[in-house]
Amino acid sequence: MKPLGPIPPGFTAIDGELAIAGRKVSALVEEAGDTPLFVYSAALIRARVAQLRSALPRRVALHYAVKANPYRPVLELMAGLVDGFDIASGGELAMVRAAGIDPARVSFAGPGKRDAELEAAIAAGVTLNLESESEADRALGIAERLGVKPRLAIRVNPDFDLKGSGMKMGGGAKPFGIDAERVPALARRIIAAGADWRGFHIFAGSQALDAAAIADTQAQTLDLAARLAEQTGAALPHCNLGGGLGIPYFPGDVPVDLAAVGAMLGERLEQLPAVLEETAFCIELGRYLVGESGVYLCRIVDRKLSHGELYLITDGGLHHQLAASGNFGTVVRRNYPVAIASRFGAEVEEEANVVGCLCTPLDRLADKGGFPRAEVGDLVAVFCAGAYGASASPAAFLGQGPAREMLV
Numbered sequence: 515m516k517p518l519g520p521i522p523p524g525f526t527a528i529d530g531e532l533a534i535a536g537r538k539v540s541a542l543v544e545e546a547g548d549t550p551l552f553v554y555s556a557a558l559i560r561a562r563v564a565q566l567r568s569a570l571p572r573r574v575a576l577h578y579a580v581k582a583n584p585y586r587p588v589l590e591l592m593a594g595l596v597d598g599f600d601i602a603s604g605g606e607l608a609m610v611r612a613a614g615i616d617p618a619r620v621s622f623a624g625p626g627k628r629d630a631e632l633e634a635a636i637a638a639g640v641t642l643n644l645e646s647e648s649e650a651d652r653a654l655g656i657a658e659r660l661g662v663k664p665r666l667a668i669r670v671n672p673d674f675d676l677k678g679s680g681m682k683m684g685g686g687a688k689p690f691g692i693d694a695e696r697v698p699a700l701a702r703r704i705i706a707a708g709a710d711w712r713g714f715h716i717f718a719g720s721q722a723l724d725a726a727a728i729a730d731t732q733a734q735t736l737d738l739a740a741r742l743a744e745q746t747g748a749a750l751p752h753c754n755l756g757g758g759l760g761i762p763y764f765p766g767d768v769p770v771d772l773a774a775v776g777a778m779l780g781e782r783l784e785q786l787p788a789v790l791e792e793t794a795f796c797i798e799l800g801r802y803l804v805g806e807s808g809v810y811l812c813r814i815v816d817r818k819l820s821h822g823e824l825y826l827i828t829d830g831g832l833h834h835q836l837a838a839s840g841n842f843g844t845v846v847r848r849n850y851p852v853a854i855a856s857r858f859g860a861e862v863e864e865e866a867n868v869v870g871c872l873c874t875p876l877d878r879l880a881d882k883g884g885f886p887r888a889e890v891g892d893l894v895a896v897f898c899a900g901a902y903g904a905s906a907s908p909a910a911f912l913g914q915g916p917a918r919e920m921l922v
């Protein structure tokens with residue numbers, strides 16, 4: 515048997531069945547109409563935001579990275595919980611606007627912004643995190659044509675990365691941001707052009723669980739911001755410190771020590787150099803805010819044996835949960851937290867492979883996991899499905915189509 519990832523806190527059983535927000539999953543599936551279904555818990559999202567608010571220094575604003583989960587009810591919930599939104603495309607701009615979010619709270623990072631996306635963002639008053647000198651030129655040209663003062667920040671490609679990060683986004687050659695040594699010259703040029711100078715965006719990595727590594731990166735980020743602001747020779751209005759807080763997906767993963775991260779960041783903010791004294795700071799988080807709040811539910815359609823191995827075949831799969839199948843940036847496949855939702859908490863009776871319904875051996879939700887005996891019709895839950903599930907999986911593959919989603 516291979517271990518399964520840790521089930522996040524906050525889930526209970528009612529009559530031997532997984533319950534989310536106090537409701538049995540069978541009732542949620544009935545309300546949604548069918549499986550596969552993503553269920554996101556508003557209570558768990560609220561609780562996570564509250565934990566962050568109490569652990570982080572007051573001076574640090576909280577932004578939501580929309581790409582983690584752009585489901586409209588989630589955006590609407592977030593609108594009342596976080597301070598800002600980070601988008602990565604014109605499509606996400608349309609999503610946040612449709613959710614009624616004020617574009618003045620939005621910043622837009624991402625390489626390869628097209629002119630039409632720059633124009634929509636500038637016209638709406640979104641802050642652009644510029645990813646190159648040529649993007650800066652295009653943005654300034656578009657703003658001049660529109661007759662508006664663009665809100666411009668520079669995304670810095672830092673010369674360090676977040677240690678232990680699941681996804682490295684800084685250090686060395688990267689398609690993201692502008693190499694640190696070229697930033698001051700561009701910042702001066704943007705200010706001279708009369709733009710509304712918004713400062714720096716420094717994102718060094720993602721999915722880290724080690725508080726010391728996160729704190730170390732934040733300290734380096736503050737040092738870099740101070741150095742670049744000095745070299746620019748202008749006050750720094752805003753600095754996005756990136757994010758990087760991860761969630762436990764796999765066996766042995768432990769949650770980030772949030773209190774330690776907050777305390778270490780607080781200490782650093784007490785000792786800021788003069789050039790950063792007036793700077794407003796934020797961190798931007800995706801999965802840490804919503805990842806553990808979501809559960810992906812699918813139903814067992816077949817139970818079969820092959821060469822002595824048991825297969826529980828579901829109506830879900832990697833087309834909705836690419837990351838759980840091990841095909842979204844993982845090197846060695848390990849099991850996500852997976853359970854038989856309709857027999858939640860029951861004793862382990864057998865070893866099974868839980869697979870999806872796609873004709874590919876990649877479509878595996880749990881490899882040789884230990885489960886109570888499950889039959890056709892039982893519901894399977896894949897946890898940690900609140901981020902990079904529905905929005906980051908190839909739903910059109912094999913004509914399957916998207917899963918249902920609900921916020922409860």
Ligand SMILES: *Cc1c(COP(=O)(O)O)cnc(C)c1O
Pocket residue numbers: 579581582600623717720721756757758759798799800801802901
């Ligand atoms: C993806 C991304 C995030 C969110 O990352 P999480 O690991 O979900 O917190 C934040 N900022 C930028 C620039 C990103 O590309």
